[in-house]
Amino acid sequence: MSESMVFDDEPEPRTALWHACTRVPTAAPGDSVTAVLSDMATKRYDCASVVAVLDGGRLVGVATIERMFGAADREVLRDVMDPNPPTVRPDTHQERAAWQAVQHGEPGLAVVDDDGRFRGLVAPQQLLAVLLQEHEEDLSRLGGFLHSVETTRETSVENVRRRLWHRVPWLLVGLLGAMVSAVFMAAFEVTLEANVAVAYFIPGIVYLADAVGTQTETLAIRGLSVGVGIRRIVGREALTGLSVGALLGAVMLPVVSLMTGDTMLALAVAVAVLAASAIATIVAMVLPWLLQRLGKDPAFGSGPLATVVQDLLSIMIYFAAVTALVS
Structure with a gap:
């Protein structure tokens, strides 16, 4: 039933896998919703907004906690899961991954490799952090291609001597x-x-x-x-x-x-x-x-x-x- 996924390889920075949580609840399509919820109550996760439904390690759907709490006693995950959730590759850039999650309205974004194997889940709070970071970087570039908002602010309020040094x-x-x-x-x-x-x-x-x-x-x-x-x-x-x-x-x-x-x-x-x-x-x-x-x-x-x-x-x-x- 529910378990956490752990991988040893180090992901590239600013990619979907770099932001993904690997300690997330997973279960099989035929597992009972009630049993999965009960099992989740005994474990700690980095993110538990959705349950990744796996078949032989491959992602076949995701089930939100809201749908699981509203399920009937005899229903299994196959009955409440989304069989076509938004997914991204491990090397997908963080901005593209965040926008894809926003457009689909999901509480998390599953990361899968080329073989469809589940690699982790980008949590909602992490998606918001990515969008904020990318927004600030876009404003920085718009204001002059600077590397960070902090640099932009420093340039705007620097003293006269520094201004002359940069411009003259x-x-x-x-x-x-x-x-x-x-x-x-x-x-x-x-x-x-x-x-x-x-x-x-x-x-x-x-x-x-x-x-x-x-x-x-x-x-x-x-x-x-x-x-x-x-x-x-x-x-x-x-x-x-x-x-x-x-x-x-x-x-x-x-x-x-x-x-x-x-x-x-x-x-x-x-x-x-x-x-x-x-x-x-x-x-x-x-x-x-x-x-x-x-x-x-x-x-x-x-x-x-x-x-x-x-x-x-x-x-x-x-x-x-x-x-x-x-x-």
Whole structure:
């Protein structure tokens, strides 16, 4: 009849098996409900919200305590058990396991291996703890990919000296990028003097690339906050950036042509907007991911670094287009 399950292998952290209780009541399908309840009263368990109904070590159902207390005297576990309870594999991630239990409304979640053998039960209180932990981690990632809520709070209330230490190095990188941009602009002084209209559209192209990149960064952060990795969004987001650039370029082409009367300059602006928008999307996805992989906080670094990279690339692309089409 009722017994506890004990396994010697060490489960991986943050998996369903890692959270599972092994000292739980188990019984056979043909065991009397009354006898099982009586036997349970003489033993101690880590979790006794349900009885795992096993046949040869394999899970065939679960019986809740509520259903067992309401059973007739002659009923057996087969009569009161749920024959299709929600189950997860031992290596299932804790968040997925918790949500599966919530969606099925069960007071516990059975863990079974590939052969259907019962490995343990994730208790209701443990499921709540997992959901709370994952919720806090999601909020942390949403606020800047930090590893824990405690780190997020510390960053929010840290003193001025620490704030400067975290921010100034990245801003110095941005300052260096601005100086490089100035040097790069000076290299095209002859082009700018020959056609001053070329300079009119530099701020617009740089702004549009930054705006497209900022949108992508926001979407990437939202995705990461709910467990959606960069790999899952990179293809569609890159195509979106290319499409946005094509639409903006199509709008810019006739407008610039009417403003300047120079069709080739208008074409250069349109091509630069298209290419800069597409590249800005990639930069906005790659930099936060790369900083996170390097153990740096993208909340401070990704914005300034992405901006300076996007600005430099946008200016280079624009002058390359002008050189090829206008000069």
